[in-house]
Amino acid sequence: MASSYDxxxxxxxxxxxxxxxxxxxxxxxxxADMVMPGMLWGKVKRSPHAHARIKxxxxxxxxxxxGVKAVVTAADFPSIPSEEAFVGEGPMNFRDLSRNxxxxxxxxxxxxAVAAVAATSSAIAEEALDLIEVEYExxxxxxxxxxxxxxxxxxxxxxxxxxxxxPKPTRPSNIAKKIGFNKGDIAAGFKEAExxxxxxYTTQPVxxxxxxxxxxxxSVATDGQCTIFSSSQGQFMVRAYCAKxxxxxxxxxxxxxxxxxGGFGGKTLVYLExxxxxxxxxxxxxxxxxxNREEVFRGTGxxxxxxxxxxxxxxxDGHIVAAQLVLKYQAGAFPGSPVGPGCMCGxxxxxLPNVSxxxxxxVSNRPKVAAYRAPGAPISSFGVESCxxxxxxxxxxxxxxxxxxNAAKDGTKTAHGPTFVNVGYVQTLEAAKNHPHxxxxxxxxxxxxxxxxxxxxxxxxxxxxxxxxxDGTATIVEGCPDIGGSRAGxxxxxxxxxxxxxxxxxxxxxDTASVGFNFLTGGSRxxxxxxxxxxxxxxxxxxxxxxxxxxxxxxxxDAVEWKDGMAVxxxxxxxxxxPLSLADIALKxxxxxxxxxxxxxxxxxxxxxxxxxxxxxxxVDPETGRVKILRYTAVQDVGRAIHPAYVEGQIQGGVAQGxxxxxxxxxxxxxxxxxxxxxxxxxxxxVASDMPMLETVMVEVPNPRHPxxxxxxxxxxxxxxxxxxxxxxxxAVGTRMRDLPMSPPKLRAALDEQNPPRMAAE
Amino acid sequence: MPHVVISGTAARRFTGGASEFDxxxxxxxxxxxxLDRRFxxxxxxxxxxxxxxxxxxxxQDAYMExxxxxxxxxxxxxxxxx
Numbered sequence: 089m090a091s092s093y094d095x096x097x098x099x100x101x102x103x104x105x106x107x108x109x110x111x112x113x114x115x116x117x118x119x120a121d122m123v124m125p126g127m128l129w130g131k132v133k134r135s136p137h138a139h140a141r142i143k144x145x146x147x148x149x150x151x152x153x154x155g156v157k158a159v160v161t162a163a164d165f166p167s168i169p170s171e172e173a174f175v176g177e178g179p180m181n182f183r184d185l186s187r188n189x190x191x192x193x194x195x196x197x198x199x200x201a202v203a204a205v206a207a208t209s210s211a212i213a214e215e216a217l218d219l220i221e222v223e224y225e226x227x228x229x230x231x232x233x234x235x236x237x238x239x240x241x242x243x244x245x246x247x248x249x250x251x252x253x254x255p256k257p258t259r260p261s262n263i264a265k266k267i268g269f270n271k272g273d274i275a276a277g278f279k280e281a282e283x284x285x286x287x288x289y290t291t292q293p294v295x296x297x298x299x300x301x302x303x304x305x306x307s308v309a310t311d312g313q314c315t316i317f318s319s320s321q322g323q324f325m326v327r328a329y330c331a332k333x334x335x336x337x338x339x340x341x342x343x344x345x346x347x348x349x350g351g352f353g354g355k356t357l358v359y360l361e362x363x364x365x366x367x368x369x370x371x372x373x374x375x376x377x378x379x380n381r382e383e384v385f386r387g388t389g390x391x392x393x394x395x396x397x398x399x400x401x402x403x404x405d406g407h408i409v410a411a412q413l414v415l416k417y418q419a420g421a422f423p424g425s426p427v428g429p430g431c432m433c434g435x436x437x438x439x440l441p442n443v444s445x446x447x448x449x450x451v452s453n454r455p456k457v458a459a460y461r462a463p464g465a466p467i468s469s470f471g472v473e474s475c476x477x478x479x480x481x482x483x484x485x486x487x488x489x490x491x492x493x494n495a496a497k498d499g500t501k502t503a504h505g506p507t508f509v510n511v512g513y514v515q516t517l518e519a520a521k522n523h524p525h526x527x528x529x530x531x532x533x534x535x536x537x538x539x540x541x542x543x544x545x546x547x548x549x550x551x552x553x554x555x556x557x558x559d560g561t562a563t564i565v566e567g568c569p570d571i572g573g574s575r576a577g578x579x580x581x582x583x584x585x586x587x588x589x590x591x592x593x594x595x596x597x598x599d600t601a602s603v604g605f606n607f608l609t610g611g612s613r614x615x616x617x618x619x620x621x622x623x624x625x626x627x628x629x630x631x632x633x634x635x636x637x638x639x640x641x642x643x644x645x646d647a648v649e650w651k652d653g654m655a656v657x658x659x660x661x662x663x664x665x666x667p668l669s670l671a672d673i674a675l676k677x678x679x680x681x682x683x684x685x686x687x688x689x690x691x692x693x694x695x696x697x698x699x700x701x702x703x704x705x706x707x708v709d710p711e712t713g714r715v716k717i718l719r720y721t722a723v724q725d726v727g728r729a730i731h732p733a734y735v736e737g738q739i740q741g742g743v744a745q746g747x748x749x750x751x752x753x754x755x756x757x758x759x760x761x762x763x764x765x766x767x768x769x770x771x772x773x774x775v776a777s778d779m780p781m782l783e784t785v786m787v788e789v790p791n792p793r794h795p796x797x798x799x800x801x802x803x804x805x806x807x808x809x810x811x812x813x814x815x816x817x818x819x820a821v822g823t824r825m826r827d828l829p830m831s832p833p834k835l836r837a838a839l840d841e842q843n844p845p846r847m848a849a850e
Numbered sequence: 851m852p853h854v855v856i857s858g859t860a861a862r863r864f865t866g867g868a869s870e871f872d873x874x875x876x877x878x879x880x881x882x883x884x885l886d887r888r889f890x891x892x893x894x895x896x897x898x899x900x901x902x903x904x905x906x907x908x909x910q911d912a913y914m915e916x917x918x919x920x921x922x923x924x925x926x927x928x929x930x931x932x
Contacts, residue, residue: 172898252860254867267927268859296932353932391932428927431858459932505857505924506903544929548910611931693909793907803931 098584099796102733105576106595107347116347119303119319124374127305128157128206130360130367131213131377133220134387135195135202138229138453138761139242142193142222145203150219155212158371159220161203162192165366166335170247184422186333188456189362195224196244196421197453198762199386201359206367206375229453229761233395233418236262236452244421244451264423265449269431271503277410277442281401284410285479289471291810291828292754293393293418296460297745297773300349301384306364307374314341314365319348321355321569322608327600333362334369344599345569352571352745353459356610359388385766389458390755392417392425396434396471406485406493411440411503415447415468420456425449426464429544432504433807434468436542437513437699438494443503453761459610461742462543462803466749466810470828473539473811478824487538487815488526491701492517512725512789513540513699519785520701525721533708534718535820540701541807545800546611547692550618551604554582554625556633556684560671562586564595564625566618567606572741572802573734574614578622580730581796585626587653588670604689612800615730616791617692623795628686636680637668694793698804700724702743704812708820713836715751715817721783722808727791727799739805740782746809748774752829852921854881860927861900864892873923878902879913881923900925 093099110116147159168183186192191200203220207213228242235241241262249257252266278284304318314336320326323343331338348355360377368375379387394417401410413434417425427447435443480487495517500508520526520538530536552566564582568574575595583590606618630650637655638645647662648655654667677684705718722739729735752772756764765771790797810828818824823838856862856869871888875881881902886893896902901910903924909915910928917923 252863254863265860269857356930356932426930428858428860429929432926459930461932463930463932504926505855506908506926507906507922509906544908544931546910546929546931611929613931691911693912693915694907800931 093584093796096584098580098590099730100732102731103576103580103590105573106579107570107575118300118349119346120378122305122317122346124305124307127374127376128208128371129210129213130204130206130364130375131217132201132363132383133203133205133217133222135191135198135200136762137195137224137226138198139227140195140224141227142191142195142202143225144223146221147203149221150205150216153212153216153219155208156205156216157208157373158206158367159203160363160366160370162190164370165190165333181422182332185329188422189333189359197455199383199455201363201387204363204367206371230262231452231454231757231761233393233416233450233452236450237416237448244453248423248451262451263448264419264451267428267431267447269445269504270443272442274410274412274442274444278401280409282404283482284399284401285475285482286399287475287478287826289396289398289474289826291394291467291470293390293454293457294749294753295385295390295771296352296354298350298352298354301379301381302360302388303378304361304364305374305376306361306368308365308368312336312340316341316343316361317346318343318361319346319355321348321351321571321610323569323600324567324606325356325608326358326361329358330361330365334365342599342601345597348569348571350571352461353463353610354388356459356608357389381768382766385771386763387455389420389456391460391463392419392457392467394418394467396468398471398475400475400479402479402483404483406483406490408438408440408494410442411435413445413468413472417447417449417464417467418454418457419449419451420454421451422456423449423451425457428464430464430468433465433542434472435503437496437540439496439500440494440503445503461745461806465541465543465807466746469541469807470810473808474814474826477537477811477815477818488517488521491540510789510792511697511699512787515787515789516699516701516723516725519723519787520703523703523721523723523785525703525719525783528705528719530705533710533820535706535816535818537704537812537815537819538701539808539811539815540699541804543612543698543804543807545616545695545698546613547617547695548607548611548613549691550606550621551687551689552618552621552625553603553687554622554629554685556629556670556674556677558674560592560669560674562588562593564593564622565598565603566595566622567598567603568609568614568618570597571609572738573731574618576734577615577619577730581619581623582626585623585630586670587650604687612698612802613695616695616794616798616800619730619798620692620794621688621690624690625686625688628688629684632684632686633670633673636673636677636684639680640668640676641665694791696727696791696793696799698725698800700804700808702808702812704809704816706813706816706820708817708835710821710839713832713839715813715830715835717747717778717780719780721785722805723785723787724801724805725787725789725799726801727794728788728797729786730796730798732786735786735801736784738802739784742802742805743782743809744774744779746806747813750810750813750828750830752831754829851919852881852917852923854885854923854925857924857926861892861895861925864889864895876917877913878909878915878917881917896925899928901928
């Protein structure tokens with residue numbers, strides 16, 4: 089398909105995004121910007137306990153407070169049976185989703201919603217929260233993943249039995265699931281190995297850190313028709329989840345997407361919308377709800393923390409002959425950690441003959457995890473890529489050379505089964521090896537680390553419409569919230585097909601009543617899948633434009649070609665006519681059959697996986713343990729970059745988040761299981777002054793399944809950074825950091841352990 | 851006929867532990883129907899929780915994708931993203 093567009097005029101250029109000006113001048117409407125007439129303010133009462141039985145909730149005093157219009161608790165939501173489905177970003181149990189939005193019987197983490205109130209002002213709603221009386225029976229809690237796996241751990245759910253073990257357990261457990269992937273003969277592999285190393289690594293849960301908190305404004309009319317205006321990664325996801333949780337038909341809900349101030353996976357779930365709908369229904373007025381930052385940290389999902397146990401066996405020449413991985417992932421209060429993709433991604437970069445992978449999905453008294461860029465992959469890759477570096481040092485082989493020796497390529501059979509086709513990992517290694525960064529000299533306490541990463545990318549269901557306006561401009565309507573500049577990409581692909589300038593195409597993200605179903609923005613799928621729908625819609629429009637031109641010229645449509653945005657006769661035999669521009673044809677649309685448009689709905693397949701190799705230079709301050717990132721280069725196979733600047737932006741964003749994950753970010757709980765650092769002052773994400781210019785190298789191995797060769801690019805850049813930084817620290821000071829974050833106190837302690845400080849008396 | 855492998859251990863509870871099958875089918879849908887006939891419940895598990903890798907390329911919710919007699923098919927956990 090890519091060959092149809094070998095000569096590109098728009099794709100591959102760097103125009104300004106259509107939403108750019110509004111965002112720069114502060115005019116863009118985000119979730120909290122919408123108001124409705126007669127609107128109330130909703131607030132959530134949250135559990136102060138990590139684990140507690142809810143004995144009673146009494147809202148009488150709150151309801152007597154002037155201005156309070158409604159209070160809802162779990163009793164206001166339909167009882168939903170345990171029902172698993174794959175919707176949104178992974179396996180979803182709607183009963184769990186409902187209970188995560190509003191605790192029923194038990195509060196399962198500090199910050200778990202137990203009631204919500206709507207009042208005429210935000211201050212009154214806040215005051216009313218204190219008047220809602222909740223009687224708790226505090227229960228023992230468990231935060232750590234391995235503590236939660238212990239036989240004597242406090243149980244979160246009496247009806248949770250470990251799946252994936254035989255015989256079927258008779259006792260409940262916090263281990264929701266055990267999964268495994270095997271290839272070859274792992275015992276024989278280790279027997280064959282000349283060098284074996286075995287290491288244990290840990291990561292902490294980290295939040296996506298989106299700047300815009302969750303926010304919505306909703307209205308439930310007296311006839312049951314619901315309108316939701318909210319910030320999310322998918323208005324169709326919001327509609328479906330709310331319909332399920334409220335017990336109404338999907339057709340009764342219209343979900344309108346706002347601009348979104350970051351999501352990174354964290355807005356692939358609902359938290360506020362169902363509560364606001366229940367409040368609006370009860371109060372008979374629209375309700376607005378906006379989380380503050382503390383609520384975002386306490387009440388919404390980070391990604392898992394985990395334990396990663398890696399064992400590698402290799403020949404002295406560097407060929408790895410056995411690889412074993414055990415992953416223990418925190419799921420939060422309900423099952424559903426990304427341990428599955430963690431298992432499949434950890435070793436995916438390598439061609440390994442004998443592999444054993446085991447994963448555990450474990451609940452504990454933390455917020456239910458949500459997706460975060462390449463869910464699961466960064467955790468397992470931190471362990472694998474760190475261990476690979478340790479193996480390289482043991483073997484005295486250059487770490488990049490070790491990766492080249494074992495690299496997956498076309499024809500490699502993965503540990504999770506499929507045989508790779510059309511993959512670009514080796515190309516990223518080659519580009520990294522030849523990059524000037526690798527030649528830069530390092531000084532004292534400075535080191536260089538290499539790490540690679542893999543992510544699947546997905547396609548999925550997308551719909552789009554291409555509408556030709558009367559003046560020859562075009563409107564593109566699609567249904568995926570634009571997080572990373574996707575609207576620009578959509579307009580560029582449509583402009584390329586139509587043969588008109590980029591600024592003659594206006595892309596719009598439609599609401600659920602304006603465009604056919606779209607799966608949400610996630611899985612690095614939008615430019616690939618929705619871009620495919622947009623391209624096909626534009627191609628259908630071109631067919632129609634040719635037909636209209638043929639009608640005007642009174643010749644056969646087969647005798648018309650579309651060239652540079654104009655209809656031209658296909659050859660001398662077609663006749664001698666002046667070209668008709670798109671604007672010429674649009675002007676006569678009414679007389680030639682009516683408006684010209686096309687809508688396409690597809691389930692896009694063949695996304696093509698993403699591979700990346702990163703180079704990181706650090707300097708360690710041995711006095712303080714502070715790590716400074718000196719230089720960072722990210723090499724990635726991007727298929728073909730539709731808008732290179734926005735691809736670079738995705739790569740830089742993923743790297744920045746990965747560096748924060750590596751160096752500083754962690755949830756700190758007190759002895760009662762209460763989150764101690766629910767704000768950006770104490771939960772430190774990277775800021776601009778922490779970063780050098782993040783260099784990007786786009787390796788283009790076009791995806792033959794996409795009309796322009798695009799692959800997903802938004803997730804794999806967060807996979808390598810943690811190991812790249814850890815490997816650089818080890819190179820700089822000889823200290824191997826195996827527990828994230830590698831914060832100054834921890835690194836300083838590790839340095840002291842390596843070189844004990846002399847006491848004053850000595 | 852296409853050779854089908856259930857990757858990972860999660861879905862093997864439907865098959866009594868077996869993981870590899872030859873399935874007479876020329877589309878993904880027919881393959882799922884045949885597997886469900888042999889192992890009741892597996893079809894729903896595939897529909898709701900699994901992706902299908904055909905000769906290395908991963909498909910999700912793609913009933914009408916073609917299988918050739920020598921296709922290598924892996925059933926892997928469905929992929930989402932962030």
